[in-house]
Amino acid sequence: MKQLNYDVLIIGGGFAGSTAAxxxxxxxLKILLIDSKPWSRIGDKPCGDxxxxxxxxxxxxxYPENEQLEQKxxxxxxxxxxMSTEWTVRGEGFEINAPAYTQRILREAQNRGVEVMDMTTAMKPILDNDFVKGAIIFDRRKEEQIEVRSTVVIEATGYSRSFRSKLPQNVPVAEDMDERDAxxxxREVAYTKEEIEEPxxxxxxxxxTTSPGGYWWYFPKGKDKVNIGLGIQGGMGYPSIYTFYxxxxxxxxxxxxxxxxxxxxxxxxxxxxxxxxxxxxGIIVIGDSGYTANPVHGGGKGSAMISGFCAARSTLNAFEKRDFSSQSLWETNLCYNERYGAKQASLELFRRFLQRLSDDDISYGMRRKVIKEEDLLEAxxxxxxQLSVADKAMRVLSGLGKPSLLFKLKNVAQYMKDIKDLYRNYPRNPAKLDAWRADVKQLVSEFDKVIS
Ligand code: FDA
Ligand code: PGT
Incomplete structure (x- = not known):
């Protein structure tokens, strides 16, 4: 089998992998990025954009520009x-053409020396002495298998987790998840019959009812084009997503x-x-494969970029130290959790709470501003x-004559704070991971009991 050597192998060229590159x-550094898709389709995945x-x-x-930007x-x-309450949350953003933007980022990386192979899939990891040392890849253009030896592998395979899932079960980054946590x-992208009023x-x-455990969205892509779709919670035995659509x-x-x-x-x-x-x-996992999306709104492109940035930074430091152990790459965790991961943990609890609320409770809560739009934006x-928000909420709710999960809001706010504190004390080295993980699991299961 042909053999190649690199300092870094990046598997997957979506938002996470292309940002790392x-x-x-x-x-x-000598870097290779591979993606199963042909160039023209890299970055093309179902998304609200x-x-x-x-x-x-x-x-x-x-910033995305020209054909990469469809709507500011x-x-x-x-x-x-x-439908009786409309909240407006202000904040600047972009409705992007994801393939165009991703390919631009990849092209810029390529122009600065990163090698890119499209139509190439990582088949399985190379393991040596408890280190990931590269991958066996398959180049569909040349129909050949190649053994790629690399000092660091950055796994950015998206939700498929198609590379890290082939690691032995006892490797911590092989961790699987509950379907209900997805x-x-x-979504469909189509033209509209009339001009969109507020693109x-x-x-x-x-x-x-129309999107249990998720929501419907209508995201304009200019004056006459829209990305419309919905999310529903996984693992709940609901009818198929197409039925809802x-x-x-x-x-x-x-x-x-x-x-x-x-x-x-x-x-x-x-x-x-x-x-x-x-x-x-020898391995760093980023993007959807590392579960980096926002638990409350499902947006994962921004945080995929953060994880790609953190992976790049700790890879460069690891090469300075010439140490590629878990201990040396650990700063990826510290970087990511500080920038986004701790917030995700807190929002995972908020998401678990929101998914249990009835339509009546949500409509009531929004109408009476039990939580206000600025509090939701802050959350x-x-x-x-804020606990003071929960306190005020309790006063509003005291007039509500029926039992409602909304009464648990104060506990929810407290648990959100507690889990964030746990993340603030994220272990400084791998040896303390097991004890920390046990504390997190305990807190999440206590929280589930409180809201059930
Ligand atoms: P992504 O899946 O983009 O990339 C992975 C890449 O790896 C792919 O190109 C794939 O071909 C490649 N690959 C996989 N296995 C491989 C292998 N073994 N070898 C080689 N290549 C391999 N987010 C957001 O910010 N705003 C939004 O509006 C939405 N809306 C939205 C709607 C819908 C319907 C979904 C399903 C998701 C969203 N998201 C979102 C989430 C967002 O799409 C997601 O979080 C990011 O695109 C994740 O980027 P990644 O780079 O991690 O994975
Ligand atoms: C409740 C369960 C939810 C599950 C959701 C799954 C749905 C999957 C579908 C995926 C569609 C993705 C759509 C992505 C939208 C992007 C929104 C966005 O960009 O939000 C910005 C940015 O957030 P950020 O975390 O990326 O960045 C933060 C910062 O800029 C960088 O540091 C922020 O705007 C918001 O967060 C607005 C709030 C959105 C809330 C979504 C609805 C949730 C339901 C709320 C119910 C409230 C009821 C209250 C009742 C008392």
Whole structure:
């Protein structure tokens, strides 16, 4: 079998992998990025394509422009289940053309020395003395298997987790997940029959009947094009996502011309805290494969970029130290948890709570501003739900004459704070991971009892 040697092998060229390549390029390392898809389809996956502007600013990444940018976003409008309340959450963002933007980032990395092989799949890991040392890959263009030896592997295979799942079960980054900690999501992109009134606002419709454990979205891509879809919680035995789509799409997109459809498709999105550790000896896991999406809104592109940035930074430091052990790559965890992971853990609890609320409770809660839009925005950007908010909520709720899960809001806020504190004390080295993980599991299972 042909053999190749690299310093870094990046598997997957989506938002996570391409960001890692972009930040690693031109730093004196020999890097190979592979993706199963042909060039023209890299970055093309079912997605709502909305990304907050802040992520590009925080990571020094270029804004999408020209054909990469389909609509500038000024905010999100949230609708209650009974449609009587509309909340507007302001914030700048982009509705992007994901393949165009991803391919631009990859091209820039390539121009700065990263080798890219499309139509090439990582088949299985090479393991040596408890270290990942590369992968056996298959190049579909040349129909040949290649043994790629690399000092660090960055695993960015998306929700498929197709590489790390082939590691032995006892390797911490092989961790699997509960299906209920993911949403099944489906979307169509089509032209509209009329001009969209406010193309710079994303619309999100919360409704446990038409999208149990998720929501419907209507994201404009310019004046006459829209990305419309829904998510439903996985593992609950609900009917298929297509059944929901066919039954309810008119309620949210009566102006959509399905005869002029551009693309359609579905996929899964993780809605949990990140992998307990994103690293092991010689390997870093990023993006959806590391469960880095936001548990409350399912957006995962921004945080995939953060994880790619953290992976690049700790890889460069590992090469400085010439140490590629789990201990040395550990700073990926510290970097990621500080920037996003701790917030995810807190939002995972909030998500578990929200998914149990009835439509009546959500409509009531939104109408009476039990939580206000600014509190929701704060919760979803920082993971903090203030206890004073919960206190005020209790006063509003005292007039409510029926039993409601909303009364648990104060406990929810306390647990969210507690889990964030646990993440603030994330172990400084791998030896303490097991004890920390046990504390996290204990807290999550206590929380589940409190809200059930
Ligand atoms: P991604 O899946 O993009 O990339 C993985 C890449 O790895 C692919 O190109 C694949 O071909 C390649 N690959 C896999 N296995 C391989 C192997 N063995 N060898 C070689 N290559 C391999 N997020 C957001 O921010 N805003 C939004 O509006 C939405 N909306 C949305 C809607 C729907 C329907 C879904 C399902 C999801 C979203 N998301 C979202 C989530 C978002 O799409 C997701 O979090 C990111 O695209 C994840 O990027 P990654 O790079 O991790 O994986
Ligand atoms: C409740 C379960 C939810 C499961 C969801 C699964 C659905 C899957 C479908 C995937 C579609 C993805 C759509 C992505 C939308 C992107 C939204 C977005 O960009 O949000 C911005 C940015 O957030 P960030 O975390 O990426 O970045 C933070 C910062 O900029 C960088 O540091 C933030 O805007 C919001 O968060 C607005 C809130 C959205 C809330 C979504 C609805 C949840 C339901 C709320 C119910 C409230 C009821 C209250 C009742 C009392």
């Amino acid at each position: 972009w930040h690693l390029a031109n730093k004196g 909305a990304v907050s502007k802040e992520h590009f600013d925080n990571l020094g990444m270029p 976003i000024e905010g999100i409008k949230l609708y209650s289940p009974d 949403d099944i999501a489906y 710079s606002y994303l619309k999100i419709f919360i409704n446990q 066919e039954k309810y799409w008119r309620d949210y997109g009566s102006d959509v011309d399905r005869n002029r459809m551009i693309v359609k498709g579905g996929a899964l999105v993780p809605t949990r805290r990140p992998l307990d550790t994103l690293v092991w000896n 979803s950007t920082t993971g903090d739900l």
